[in-house]
Amino acid sequence: MDAQVVFRCDACSREFETLEARRAHEAEPHLIAVRPGFTCAACGAPFRTPSELAAHARALHSL
Ligand SMILES: [Zn+2]
Numbered sequence: 315m316d317a318q319v320v321f322r323c324d325a326c327s328r329e330f331e332t333l334e335a336r337r338a339h340e341a342e343p344h345l346i347a348v349r350p351g352f353t354c355a356a357c358g359a360p361f362r363t364p365s366e367l368a369a370h371a372r373a374l375h376s377l
Pocket residue numbers: 323324325326327328339340344347
């Protein structure tokens with residue numbers, strides 16, 4: 315049996331060859347990996363809610 319074992323991140327479904335690589339990945343924030351519902355048109359930052367996006371756009375881009 316030499317099937318390739320894949321370690322997959324539960325949050326973003328990215329696959330890794332080693333458990334250590336997956337753990338290192340999971341230790342990082344998943345802001346971009348997690349499916350963003352809303353993306354800032356000006357800088358591409360992802361947000362979960364339209365109000366977060368609106369607050370961001372108002373604060374950073376004066377939109
Ligand atoms: Zn992930």
